[in-house]
Amino acid sequence: MATEKRKTENSATGAKDELAQAAARPAAQAAQRASASESDSGRLTLDNVSARYGAFRAVKDVTLAVRPKSVTALIGPSGCGKSTLIRTINRMHETLPGATVSGSISLDGVDLYSSDVDPVRARRVVGMVFQKPNPFPTMSISENVSSGLRLTGGTSKSEIAGIVEDSLRRAALWDEVKDKLNQPGTSLSGGQQQRLCIARTIAVKPRVVLMDEPCSALDPVATLKIEELIRDLAAEYTIVIVTHNMQQASRVSDETAFFSMDDDRAGYLVETGPTAEMFTNPKQALTEGYIQGRFG
Amino acid sequence: MAGMELRRAGGMSADTLFRRITGTGVLILFVVLTGLVVAFVGYSNPLWTIQSPIDFLTSSTWSTGTIDESGQIVDALYGASGALFGTVATSLIAVLFAAPIGILAAIFLVEFAPPRLAAPLTFIVELIAAIPSVVFGLWAAGDLSNRLRDTIEWWIASSFGRFLPFLSEDPESPAADSVFRAGFLLAIMILPMVVAVSREFIRSVPISLREGYIGMGATKWEVIRDVILPTARIGLIGGVLLALGRAIGETIAVTMVIGNAEGVPSSLFQPGQTVASKIASNIGEASGEIAIGAMAALGLSLFLLTTVISLVVRVLVRRFAVTGGRA
DSSP, X not given: OTTSOGGGOOOTTHHHHHHHHHHTSGGGHHXXXXXXXXXXXXXXXXXXXXXXXXXXXXXEEEEEEEOTXXXXXXXXXXXXXXXXXXXXXXXXXXXXXXXXEEEEEEETTEETTSTTXXXXXXXXXXXXXXXXXXXXXXXXXXXXXXXXXXXXXXXXXXHHHHHHHHHHHHXXXXXXXXXXXXXXXXXXXXXXXXXHHHHHHHTTOOSEEEEESTTTTSOHHHHHHHHHHHHHHTTTSEEEEEOSOHHHHHHHOSEEEEEEEOTTSOEEEEEEEEHHHHHHSOSSHHHHHHHTTSOO | OOOGGGSOOSSOOHHHHHHHHHHHHHHHHHHHHHHHHHHHHHHHGGGGGTSOHHHHHHOOOEEOOEEOTTSOEESOEEOOHHHHHHHHHHHHHHHHHHHHHHHXXXXXXXXXXXXXXXXXXXXXXXXXXXXXXXXXXXXXXXXXXXXXXXXXXXXXXXXXTTTOGGGOOOSSSOOSSOHHHHHHHHHHHHXXXXXXXXXXXXXXXXXXXXXXXXXXXXXXXXXXXXXXXXXXXXXXXXXXXXXXXXXHHOOHHHHHHSBOOSSOOSXXXXXXXXXXXXXHHHTTXXXXXXXXXXXXXXXXXXXXXXXXXXHHHHHHHHHHHHHTTOO
């Protein structure tokens, strides 16, 4: 997989099928049969996932099923491994020196950690929006949005222009930037920059969008806009969002997963359930204590 | 009347005193710079009584003239074009080799070398930077110059010399010294500076940008090509220009290997001289205010060249600061 040239693909949506192509190798044929039955809906399954920084285990044995085309919020006190966990889903965690992942994470039946999955391609199917808006400073607004398409290659200039507009519209940014598409992405306000990063992420049509505290650097008005956007995007994408803000979790998410830290400072999943239930009637005393603000 | 606890203390405040002490340091610097420029303009003045600055810049003849029966100096002409050519040629050769190699090395140190390897490698780079230039000069004069002549210089001459006269060399009797070898020695000498400055600017590209592009499905190479190099490019250019400034001013090592021949050489593989090496090798014999004036004019031209480069660096760095890397 890793040796395949990117040039062999010839459409932007090709990125979508990449994992399925990977699975077509004999070693992964069983996985492909599973994926065929589930289609590419964006169903994520985490099974016994642990993440380490060297010898330190930051996330311990997380097993979690994420419903396709819904918003799942990961909440919990600082340092409980939420951000680390979300970074294992797009194989970003392992890019840090000494960082390792064990357990399995599968997307629509394909194990993302299988040896024939190219992590670079996995990241095109599982997009990510970061804590701090990070538009590329040397690229214009339009180049920021098309950066993923240009990486994949095979999309014509006119197609790119259409996808840029469409992505910016979906990210509720088009009307604000349509007259300055060639200005640097960094010329926008913080909230606009974050919507630009969302547009850039969805331009390559991923199945999953990960959001790591996407509003923590934004003011309340910008936050509200992003939250509305997250709700809209849930119709098409599976969204996993890490948030410190419990009101935000209750406003945007369908499902909530609550994490805590054990005595070794390793984060673990306490419980998960529909958001309304988690906030009104949690099963675990620990969850109730956190939600009522008794710690964290 | 303010209460005791609010009243100003008498005398000079500590802040005022400190401001004056530090201000004195800056004043001294300013006096030094002004003094240098005034002195050089003064020294060089007698030269302009016998020839024009245009002759100085364009003529390749450097002649102290002869003394006629009446004791007057006649036929003196101080043309620096050979030295100016040598300075420009050697420093461009230096940058041509040092810039790509240095930037690549810096990319390796920041992006690929494991921390256990990066630390000692960085130390080695700093070590090379601290070697006095006379040591490099000795190395070149002793052994390196011949090795360069037999390897890279000969390779270039035999590949391109036939149709590019300024890269030709006589295979039977190659010159003992050459402009090219002086330039290549300069490349080695400025390499640590290019690496050190490039490394700082590459390291300063925020991790959030790298991760942003990795998250878009970019390979490490694509991150370097599309994010790191464009974001750091003003700093990289600045670093190369700083190194160019050092190459232009470098004197002793160049004097030891360039051959100190007058005029503009017919080929880069012939001996020549630079402005700095000319001053170093001629100052001993310079006597009389006109000859001294010619030395001062050489010094002024060198000073102007490095000033222009420093100004360009300043402008670039300021633009970098304002726009966060977007030129």
